[in-house]
Amino acid sequence: MHIYRFDSPKLDGLRRHEEDVPRPQRGEVLVRVHAVALNYRDLALLEGGILKPTRAGITPVSDGAGEIVEVGAGVTDLAVGQRVVGLFHPRWFGGPKRAERAIGSYGYDSDGWLAEYKVLSREAVVPLPDNLGYEQAATLPCAGVTAWNSVHGSAPAGPGQTVLTLGSGGVSIFALQYAKAMGARVIATTSSAAKAQRLLELGADEVINYRETPQWGARVKALTAGRGVDKVVEVGGPATIGQSLQAVAFDGEVVLVGFLGESGAPLDYFQLMQCGASLRSTNVGARPMLEACVRAPIEPLIDRVFGFDQARGAFEHLRSGQHLGKVVIRVAE
Incomplete structure (x- = not known):
């Protein structure tokens, strides 16, 4: 078989x-x-920094979907020919977030999915419904589950509530789609008029261009009659957390998803205390969340599909930041 390694x-x-x-x-x-x-x-x-750098020889990519072609002894609940998608955390089957449940992560602790064949534990895959294709399913384990955890989480969004999403990457698009499916109002930020139009087409109620409005936290407050949003899906990290704290309602929640850079103004403790909101850190999510995602009534947004021999080009496209939605590599025709 063919397999990619760094x-x-x-x-x-x-x-x-x-x-x-x-x-x-x-x-x-x-x-x-x-x-x-x-x-x-x-x-x-690959770039190191906050996350540990990639080890030489590892196969990358945490998210994949495919067809079972062989089962090992003792596997009775899955069968050859069944279509499945893999968990991001192959050991987190439910219950609270614990450090030991993140052990074994694909693309760092163990080989990832960028290969023609992969062996997995039977507990680490979820069967797919007939209406979900492989390429769509492959977008769900990390970005889809993270967005589901962010929007549903400890205080699910719903009618009468407002959710703020940042940018047009995978988690943000999924969060927009899930929040709208739950009846919430969505305010989104982006950097261009073209992306703003696409976000409106996907269901965003208002879109703020953060390049034209650097103090977008105040604009969010104005759009919510001074109250702020009930939930911020915070994907930017140090560069955006200050504005997110300005945008959130006193009794709202800022969900810390990740970071798109490591630079930004130091976090002001008194701003954090006085904003009155709670902060919750996510670490993707457990198996039941992926099971919910494969049944959710939304269509994952795919920006572009690359061929298996174009894997490096797919990484370069992701690095460019020009994508809207998910970047996918088709491994098998």
Whole structure:
């Protein structure tokens, strides 16, 4: 089979190799991979910084979907021919977030999905409904589940509430779609008129261009009659958290999802205390959240699909920041 590995921990070190097809052991399944989806995490692992850098020799990509072609001994609840998608956290099957449940993450602790075949534990895959294609399903394990956790989480959004999403990446688009499906109002930010129009078409009620309005937190307050939003899906990190704290309602919630950079003004403790909102950090989510995502009444937005031999180009497209929605690699035709 063909499999990609980082021969050196940088993007130009991504190389395709020929290896034997693995065999499933007891409790495992062998999946023929049909599609994988990229996340900002895949780039962050390459660049080091806050996340630990990629190890040489590792296969990247945490998210994938495919067809079971062989089952190991003891597997009775899954069958050859069944279509499945993999969990982001292969050991987090439910319950509260704990550090040990993040062990084994694909693309860092263990080989990821950028290969023609992959062996997985039977508990680490979720069956797909007939209406969800492989490419759509591959977008869900990280971005879809993170957005679901953010919007549903401890205080689910709903009618009469307002959700703020930042930018047009995978998590933000999913959060917009889930929030609208739940009846909430959505305010979104973006950097261009073209992206703003697309966000409106996807259901955003208002869109703020953050390049034209750098103090967009105040604009959000104005759009909510001075109250602020009930929930902020905070994906920007240090560069945006200050404005998010201005935008959130006194009794609202800022959900800390990730970061798109490490630079930004230091966080003001008194601003944090006086905003009156709660902060909740996510770490993607557990298996039941992925099970909910595959049933959700939304269509994942795919920006572009690359061929398996174009894997490096897919990473470069993600790095460019020009995408709107998810970047996918089709592994099998």
